[in-house]
Every structure is written in C-alpha cells, then in structure tokens.
Amino acid sequence: MRRTRPRAPRPWRPRRWRSARWVWSSAASAWPWPRAARASWRDGREGGVRPAPTASPMRHATVRLLLVAAALLGALISSAGPVSAHANVVGSTPTANSVLQLSPRQVEITFSEPLASDFSRVDVLNSTGDRIDLGDSVVDPADPTRMTVSLPALEPDTYTVAWRNLSTVDGHSLQGSFVFFYRVEPTATTPDIADPPVLQSPADPVVRWLVLAAAIAAAGIPMFALVVLRPAAAISRTSASALAPLEAWVRRATVIALTALLVLSAAQIWVQTSIATGATLDVFGEPMLRVARDTRWGQAWAWRVLLAGAAVGGLLVSTRVRSGWLARNGRHVSLALALGALGTFSFASHAAATPEASRPAIGADLLHLLAAAAWVGGLFGLLGALVVLRRTLPDAEERRLLAAAVPRFSLLAVMSTTVLVVTGLYSTWVQVTVFRGLASPYGWALIAKIVLFAGLLALGAVNLLRIRPALPSAPRAAGLLRRIVRVEVVLAVLVLLAVGLMTSMEPARQTAEREDARAGLRFEGEDGATQVELRLQPGTVGANRAIIEVRDRRGEPVEDAERVVLRLTYLDGEFGADSFTATGGEDGRYVAEAVTASVAGVWQTEVLVERPDAFDARSAFRFELGATAEVGSRIEISERVAWQLAVLGSAVIGVAFLAIGWTAKRDRRLPQAAVTTAGVAALSLAFVLLGRLPTDSTALAGGRNPIPPSAESVAMGQEIYTANCAPCHGEALHGDGPGGAGLEPPPADLTVHVPLHSDEALFNIISLGVTNTAMLGYEDELTADQRWHLINYLRSAAADVDAAAAPAP
Template sequence: MALLLLASCAQLLLQASVVHDISMVEAMGAPAGSILVDTEWGRLWLWRVGLLSVMAVLLGLAYAVREEGPAPVDSIRSLRPTLWTLVVAAGAGILLTLSLVSHGAATTEVRSAAIFSDYLHLLAAALWVGGLFRLVMGFPLALSAGSAAGPRVAMGAMVPRFSTVAFLSVGTLVITGMFGTWAQVTVAQAVATPYGWSLVAKLGLVLPLLGLGAVNLLWIRPRLTSDGGARWFRMLVAGEALLALLVLLSVGMLTSLEPARQVASREGIGQANILSFQDTTEGTDISLEIQPGRVGPNSYLVSLKDRLGNPIPNATDVSLRLSYLDADLGEVAASSTAQGDGTYLLEEGLLNIAGPWQVELVVLRPDAFDARTAFRFEIGASISGSAGITPSAETGKLLWGIELALLGVLFLATGVPLGGWWTRRGAVIMGTGGISFMAALVLLFGSQSTGPGVGENLRNPFPPNPASLSTGKQVYAGNCLVCHGEAGRGDGPGALGLDPPPADLVVHVPLHPEQTLFGFIHDGIPGTGMEPLADRLSDEEIWHVINHIKTFE
C-alpha cells in the first residue's frame, strides 16, 4: 500500500510536469495542486488516495481484532467479515478510478463499453495475479505446519479454491482483452506501432503464463498429495508469479504509449489512398475511384465500359451527387469531364466532414438507357490528425454484447461442476453468468425490438443502386402511379377530382429530407388525398420508393 501511495504521488508530479511543461521538482506545489482541483484526472486521483487511506484503516482494524482479547475486542471481532468485505470494496473502487482515466475512457465512440471492459480486465488481473503472490507467500506458512502432512493439507485446501478463481479470471482477461485490443488497435496494420508491438510482447509473456497455469491445474494439482507434486507445484507457481510481474511491467509500458490506432491514423498506416467501387446497370459497367478518400478535396475518376468490355467515350453527361448520411447537410451535384478512353474526371469534390457518405452516379448516353447507381463509404479525418482511425460505435455495441454473452457462458459453465444452483458457490457463479448473459441479450436485441419512430433522423438504409431503384419502381407503379403519374407530375388517372391535387414530385421531393418523405408516405398528409400507406407497405418498400421518386426530373 505504501508503494501504491508513492507511485500515485510520483504519477501526480509527472502529470503536472507534462501539462505545465516543467520538471517534476518544479511541479511540486501549485502546479500539482491545479491538476488536482481543475481536472477530472486530479479529482479521480484524490478519490484513489482517499480509498487507499480507507483501505489502510480497515486493514488495520481487521488485523487488530484477529487475536484473542478482552470483551470489547471480542464484540468487534464479529465484524471481521464485514471489514474484509469493505477492504475488497475499497480495492475495487481504486481500480475503477484507474479505468476512468484509462485509454478506454478516452475512446469516446465506445466509451462506456471500453471502461466496462477495462475495469473487468483490471479486476480479473488483480484476482489472478494477487492470488498467485498469495500462494507463493503462503507456502512458507504451509511448510511451518506441525506435521509432515501439514503442507499438503494446507495446499490441498488453498489450491482448489484458487483454481476456480484463476480459471474465471483468465477467461475474463482473454474476453475483455480482445475488446480492449480492438478498441485501441482497431485495424490490423496498426500493430506496426510502438503500442502494437508492446501488446505483442505482452501476449508473448501471457502465453507461457497460461501454459504454466494449465500444467498446474491439469497435471500437478491431482498429485499434490505426493511430496514431488507439492514441490513441483511450488516451483511452477513461483514461475507464474515471476511471469505475472513481467506482464505487469509490460502493461505499465502500454499505458504510457499512445494508442495504436491514433499513431496509425497520424502516420497513414492502414488507410487506403484510393476508394474503389464497381457496378453494372443498363449494360454499362461503371467503376469509380475516389482519391485520397479523406476529409477535404477529393478526385473522382469514373470509368465506363459496355457489355463487351469496350470503353464508352460518348457519354453526354456523367454526373455525381454527394450527400452526407448522418445529417441533412444538403447535396453537392457536379458533372465530370471526359478524359478519353471511357474515363471521366471530377476534381476537387469536397468531402467536408468525417463519417458516412453516399455518391450517386448518373450516366447519360445517346445510344443506350440512362444508367444510375450509388455507392456508400466511410471516410476518416485528414492524415495529419490522430482521429482518422476510430472504432465504430455500432461495431462496439455488437462486440460488447458478444463480450457479455461469452462472459455469461464462462461463468455458467464454471458453476455447473461446482454444484450449480444447489450449492452456495455454484449459485453465486451461475447467477453472475446469468446476469451477464441476460445483459448481452438486452444489448444485442433490445434496441432492435422497437425501430426509430417516424420523424426522427432516419437514414435510408438502402443506397439508390439498380436493385433498390428497380424495387422502388415496381412498388411505385402498384401504389403511387395512379395519382402521381408515371413521371411523378401529379397527373395520374386517379388525380381527377382530388382537392388539393396530388403533389408534383419533381418539384416537391427535392425540398424535403428523406425522413420527412418517409413520414409522408408512412403516415399520409392530413387534409389531402395522400392516405397513410403504413398498412400496405413495409418500411423497406417505402425506402425503395423514396429512392425511385428522387430520380424524377
């Protein structure tokens, strides 16, 4: 505990020296005080030291009443289990303060999941590694037992309990470690960074550590009743403890390094310089290359070929329409310039914000039908920044749910051999697993039970590619054409006598965002002949219709 307090003080001085760009000696006093008062990091540091002080007091009380004593002490002795419970709670609180200032806490896209995973990772590591050192330090006490069988009896009592804790801890470390690795590395190419190589080194230490643990569990533990088995067990546990210490040192290195994804983003590692797409519609093979595929000006090179693979140099217009998908920022439409040999170039097409984008292409030819298609893509920040590679919130939610499900399976499977629901220990472990598994189901499927309501910021889940446009055209013909007409001008045969007349879709569709159009079709428009179609069309069909009517011109 004294070592933790000294390390915390040194960390405070280091943080102050980095923030104020001064030496650690100069950081003593007002600079360190400003960190404690003015920053979230400093407030969590105060909580950590406060919990450490509480733990020291509780430990002192617990050890003070462990021996026989006068009546007042006897009355306090019954509180020892409560004192030890509070000690454990204080230790768990200290670990939480570390998770709240970890790399996970700075991963804003998946912050809750990253903090949760990091905290479980720390708890599991504390139980496993702390248990290893407790076993190592417990051997001398076991050897001091009065009879020759004393050491074996003592170890026989400790090892089975620790094996269960170690198995659950290791499983938790593996599961939460996978999520943490994804959150901080994100792309495989980012392994080629200092953080990535340090992570590889950590795994290189963990694998033999797991191997020693497996040998102890599967081969040595059944032989503890023999002198040779006990001796081998002591040696291997000592080896585990040494490797665990090295793993802790590697973790300290990791926490001091910038996450791999940020370094990779800044250095352009793992980021494509060209986004490529291809589609075929109306006998026209369309290829599109976007370069560099990041925030800022981009060039768009369109290549056209016919069914025989010959270039199409005679397109009268090849236009592109860019739109951002996560907000209604309007659309940017422009025509490309023919370059010869069936290629058409649009330069300086601006993508002004990171996130999901859509590009629609319309190819007009004098000797063939118009060809339309669309592509969707994600772009990151400029290569000069560190936020170009970020974990996806949607992927993070999915992985968090999978993580909880795996933890649930781990605990449920561990509890069954321990007596399941019929024993106290088995019931506690299985109950924990059940709660985790239920939380996974809620996370994975709860949000899908109710879709977003009409009028919210809906995004059309279907790009206006040939398949969507074909479906939308069919649905429009069966439900909309009778009033709005084939070209959307509001001149269909059913328009006669309607007051007000059906809207001219060529005029009105460009005036409304897609979610508003969805609402018009889904709920109808009061006071007009536009009735709700929610009972006749699915949400998917409505979206396809929207893609179709947006082609009217």
C-alpha cells in the same frame, strides 16, 4: 393437549431493516458450502480447537463482495459519457491552408475532448516566427472542447497556429499546428503530418506499470485469501494456529501493496503534471492541484488515493481491534475499497475516451481489471502462500491444504481467463478496429501482451492437468508447483508492463487514422457485377482529387463506362449536392479534379457508374472532413455494433460460466452453485442489454438521413416505393400512376419536389401525410428505417433523372 412454552417476544425492527436483512440472508444462501467444511467446523468445535473460518462467514463475505462489485460496475457504466480518445483537432476557424481576404478577428479550434484550461493554449505566429496574437488564449467555459485566441488586424502574410492541450479525460497532452494565408498565395506545399512521440515521457509507462501492479496486488491478494485460502483451510481441516502465519502474511502483503499504491500514485501525479506543464521541478503545489481538480484523470486519481488510503487505514485498524463489527468485517471492507480503487483506472483509460462506445467499453475494461485482479493478484497470493507454507507446515499437511486450495484457484483462474479473453477481444476491437492498426507501437505492445498471456495459459494448463492431480500423493508436487507459479508471476508482471506501455500510447486506431490521412480518404463498394474504389486526395477541406477505379466481378478493369458521376453532399447543412463527372477510363481509372469540400463536417459521396453491358452501379460513402488532415474520426465505431458486441460478450461469458459450473459439480469441494449463479447473471445482463438495443436509426444533426444511400438501401427503398407509392406517383415518379387519376390535387411529380425538400421534411411527409390531399401517412405501416430507405430511393431516382437530362461530357 400438548402444552408449549410461550415464545419470548422478538425485538421489533423497522420494516426496512427486516426486509434488507431477509434479502441479504437469501442472497447469501445461494452460495452453498461443502459438507466437509461444515464437518470440519463441527469437529473443531467439539475438539476445542477453532479451525479456519467456516462456510457461513465465507458465504456472506463473498456475496457482499459480489454485490459491491456489481454496484460499482453499474455506477461506473451509467455515469460514463461518450468522448474520444485523445483531444484531437476536429475543426478550426480559419481552416488549415485556407486563403483569406478578410482579416479574422480570432482563431477558434475545436477538439474531440474537453480541455484543461490551465494547461491548454494556442499561439499565432507570422512568417518570421514572431507571436502576433493578443495573448488571451482561453478554453470556453461553456464548451470546454473549444479554444480561442484573439487577433489584431493582420498584414498580408503566412500565419502558423500552434496549439497545445491537456485532455481532462485521459490526461494525455497533445500539440500541433497548421497554417493559413491572408491575402497571399501559398508558396509551399502543406507539410506532412508529424507523428507524435510514442511516449509522452519515458517515466510514464514505468509509473503506470507499477501503479497498476500495486493496485492488482492490493485487490487480488485479499481476494485470494477470501475465496481460495480460507475455504481450503476449512475443507482440509487446517487449524487456526497453523493458518495464523499465512493470515499474517496476507495482511502484511496487502498493507505493503496499498502503501506502494499510494506512494506510486504520488509519483504518477508528478509525472502527469510534468507532462502537462513541460516542467520537471516547478510542478508541486498549485499545478498538481489543478491537474487533480480540473481533469477527469485527476479526479479518478484523487478517488484512487482516497479509496486506497481508506483501505489501508481500515485494515490496520481492524488488526488492532479485538471485537466488534470492525474486527469481524474490516478485511472485507478493505477489500471492497481496494476493488473500488482498482475500478478508478477505467475512468482514465482509453475505454473512457472512445467515441460512441464509452459505456460498454468502460464496462468491459472494468470487468477486465476485476478478472486480472482475481487471476494475476491471485498468483501473487498463491506464490506468497507457497513460500510461507513451506516454512510453517509439515509436508503432508501442506500438500493436504494445497490439494484443497489449488482446485478452487484453478476454478477462479478459468473463470477469470474467460472474462479476460472476451473483454480483451472487445477492447481490441475498440482500440485497434482495423488490422493495419496492429502495425503500430500500440499494436506491437498488444501482440507482446497476447504472447505473454498465451504463456500464462500454457503454464496454467500444466498446473490444472498435471500438478493438481498429483498434489495429494506426490511429495515433489508442491515444489514443482512453486517453481511454475514463480514463472507465472514473472510472466504476469511482464503482461502488466505491456499494459503500462499500451496505456501510455495513443490507440492503434488513431495511428491508422493518421496513416490514412497521409494517403487521403479511401472507400470500397460493390453493387452487383461492379466493384468501385474511391480515393479522395488529400482528403481535407478544400479542393480534392477524386480517383475512381471501376472493376467487374472478376476484378478486370471496366474501361468503357458510359458515365461515371460523383455527387458530393454536405450533411451538416443545407448546401445542396454538387456533381462531378470523372473522365478517363484507362485501366478502369476515372479522375475528377477540383472536387471541392468547402467546410469541415460530415460529407456524403455517391458514385454512379453507367455501363453499356451491365446494370448501373451505385456506391455511397460517408466521412468526416476536418480542418486539418489530423482529424480523428476517419475510422468510426458504430454505437449499435458496440452494444451488440457487448450483448454477445455477456452471452458468451454466461454460457461459459454455466459450462464451468456443470463441470465443477463433479467435485463437491467447488462452489458449483456460485459459478452457475454468475452464469445466469451474465445471461440475464445480455437479455437486458438486448432489449435496450436501438431498433431504428435516428436522424443526424439537421434532420439528415442516418442511413447512407448504398445500393442495398436504394434497392430496399425501391421495393417499398413500388408497393406503396407507385400506384399513384407512377413507376418513374412523375405522378402519373393509374391510382392518381381523378385525384385533386393530383399526385406530385417527385422528380421535381424531392430535390426541393430536406430529408427531415420528406420523412415527416411520408410519416404524417399531407393535409387536404390523398397523401396518407405511413407512420404505422413503415418502420423508421424503411422510411429512410424510401427517401434514399427517391433522391437517387430524382438525381438519375437529372443526370440523364444533362449533356454528356
């Protein structure tokens, strides 16, 4: 029998620690390392010279970095809530341009974002410019989007309400005004909507640019050293002594970038407080503290400073310690903290101030920042490495190291470019939304950024296709690479300048909304052979003029419509529907005067066109009217579409990463398995998000139908009615169907009953049925959307009966 030496007992560890260590080591093993790197470590060990860090530390560090980034992404997305870009007015009492007969006791304004109470106020002035309010302007603590000020008993006059606010979300400050009349008739037309200044301060975009550049350098340079430089040194068998000057430069550059980030952040809080208070020097101390404490922008700024300070402190301490955990992992901890500081920008960006799409928008913005750090920050690191290597290494050894480093950086750049393109397109959709938004300061800055980015892509292609293959053999390749990288760095800095400008401006979507407000509301619809265009002027609370242009499918005007009816319904309350008959017809133009929307909120308008030579056409539109024409909700972003695009973007990134990983297998020096794993992770994220997409529409406030009664919705509802309801209720909804004969009680006449019930009541009746009758529930047979479509058909059919019974104009 073979005798074996008894194995020494292994030290006991708690089960949780053993499990965590197993998961950690298993995740790290997913990053294979080239054979050349292992051979380099073995040869260096036998020769007595320790080369650059080996595969195992690199593997563990990279996986830790990916896990930290994934955790940060999940935390940021899950903690974000839906808000709106800039604190715009969405409602007021009294409403703008209203004529009052009773003296109001206060003025109340509601905004689209929470306000900082110390930097927001509202004043009321009379026609002589004297302030007449009681001076108690306050932001409601229970609802920070609401600001009020009390009024004394008013004299008959024209009053101006002037307001100024500071958003707690993105830190932007806005101001504006509107008028109301007390027991006097308006003597002048409403003033045109004023454009806000393009920049809140000339220093704001410059400081934002420099802060962002410092943050990207602080995260990108050590990432370049971790992912590109040290593995390339192991592959090329560059000794530790030869690599020491480059490691020293990486540490110095990272410390300088983090220090610059701290100094520039101090300048940024000064500029932001100056914008909020309107002062320049009297902002130190308490005002700055209130901005940092009471606004979400300030809280993100504070976290950025805290993380950057911890990163630079940890890096400096790790360089002084010779042994221990901090000596081995200090650089990785500093990098994780620097990435966290970079991620705080997403909390105070336009993405965090996007209605109904903040979570996917923040996720896209965060991925955009991380990809920019990997590529642009990597360019900073590559340029510094090229300068240092030229002074410290012989030409042959320099080319050998670059021949190993450039393919890795090219792989990182291609992956980063993929993420930048996908997330950039997503952010463009969120912040621009409509093509006409490009004709704005934000749009021009975006176009400049795209042009500069295209230049970066072109130079990157030259490096990938021409310089990289020539590095091992061509002596002049390294010099040419240095010159091209210098130009790339200049272009990258200009791209960051364009980003600084964009983050200082209002999004292009809001500029387009203001232009739309000047022209009134405009909608287009098509039903079969009829095209309908509706314009409401001025598109605010009060009396509006409705202009309806009707054309056939060839674009020719329809001048012989028998009836053109506009039906207006308030969706935030049970006011019923008001119908207005449009007259005219010359050149297909029909006009309805005094179309009155009495209160601010969500409205629905339906246009019914009856033609003698074609089927009747129906178009439906929903919109929100504010107290003023400045309401920032005319161009809406669908939450469902936002998540669908997020799923599509994740899938595109995943497929692209898999393709890149398949291409990388030709070169054993490249981490193919890591790229493939990233692709699988992106596809898995797409499937997870796909499974969480909402399938049915939910009721609006007050139980209103969430689906507009468009021609398509009404047609779908008619099919459902014919299949399920017509046998008892009859084709004309009068309750005279053959299946209802002999039923007690008899089927209801829906043309009478439908107008008497709310959408929510009809939805419950269809879903649950009516007790003690033959009316059964269809909750299990019809989806929620099908029931809403059915309600749209019932309302349109009942309204058509009323319109047919009304006398012609």
